[in-house]
Amino acid sequence: MSTSNHVTSLPPVTPASANEPPLSQPSSKPSTSKLFHTTVLKKAGAEFVGTFILVFTAAAGPIVDQKFSGIETLIGNAACSGLAVLILVLSIGHISKAHMNPAVTLAYAALGHFPWAQVPIFILAEILGSLSASFLLKAAYHPFMSGGVTVPSVSSGQAFLLEFVATFILMFVIVAVATDHTAVGDLAGVAIGGAVMLDILIIGPMTGASMNPARTLGPAIATGRYRGIWIYMVAPPLGAILGAAVYALIKLPKDE
Incomplete structure (x- = not known):
């Protein structure tokens, strides 16, 4: 009597992990949101x-x-601010465009050169920089009389x-050299610093030539003046927006 050797074949055993979605591996790169x-x-x-250095030197x-009884002059005061702007544009311009001025930040945003979402962050940083410089000056030069208040x-x-x-003059120059690819971008710091010096020479004795709400606000709070x-x-933001808008009107198209 013969015995059948037939063996029923079984389906192949599949590892449990094969039917499960692969586990996501942690990315070695930071997320886009985190980078932003x-x-x-x-x-x-x-x-x-930048605003700290600017206000410290300008004040x-x-x-x-x-x-010290007139060691500095109007030209000297103009040079303090103008040279500070020059070196700061060259040193941090590639990072933040070196606004250092809420009026400049607002004008950039109004003309579409800067995102509105970042405007409060920049203005807060500029004001804090001005306050820090002003109170440090108060401690270093005490008593410092008017304290560089405008x-x-x-x-x-x-x-x-x-x-x-x-x-208006300052922002016209800034927009020209910072946003127009046909302007002398490599000399932006010289042009903007020169505009600051020129403005101080022509209006410094009358207003202190602030052109910058942060420049005025920090020393005012530190001295209570x-x-x-x-x-x-009010005046600097309005003048800056108009200066940027006027340059946008006369700017040549790219294909020109």
């Missing part, structure tokens, strides 16, 4: 440091002038007009 926030914070940090000139020595209307026009402060909060 890191970049914005670095730019804001550059704005903080220190008049303080030294007062404390206050009008003419009527409010005249001061408003002068600050408006001076900031707020006379005419609204002028410096």
Whole structure:
């Protein structure tokens, strides 16, 4: 009697892990969101440091002038601010575009050169930089009398007009050399620093030639002197926006 050797074949055994979706491996690269926030914070940090240096040097000139009986002059005060802007544009311009001025930040955003979402971050960094510089000056030069505060020595209307026009000139130059590829971009620091010096020479004795709400706000808070402060909060942003808009109107198209 023969016995059948037939064996029923069984389906192949499949490992349990083969039917499961592969586990996601942690990416070695940071997420796009994390990179974005890191970049914005670095730019804001550059704005903080840049505004700190700018306000410290711009306010220190008049303080030294007062404390040491005219060692500084109008030209010297203009040079303090102009040279500070020159070296800062060259040193941090590639990081944050070296705004160092809420009026410049607002004008850039209004003309589409800067995202509105980052405007509050930049302005906060600029104000904090100004406050830090102002209180450090207060400690270093105490007593420092006016402390480099910008206050009008003419009527409010005249001061408003002068600050408006001076900031118009400054922003016109900034937009030209910083956003137009046909302008002398490599000499942006020289052009912008020169515009700052020129503005201080022509309106410095009348308004202190702020052209910058942060430049005025920090020393004003440190000294408690707020006379005419609204002028410096309103006129520079308006002048900057108009200066940027006028350059946009006369700018040649790229194909030209």
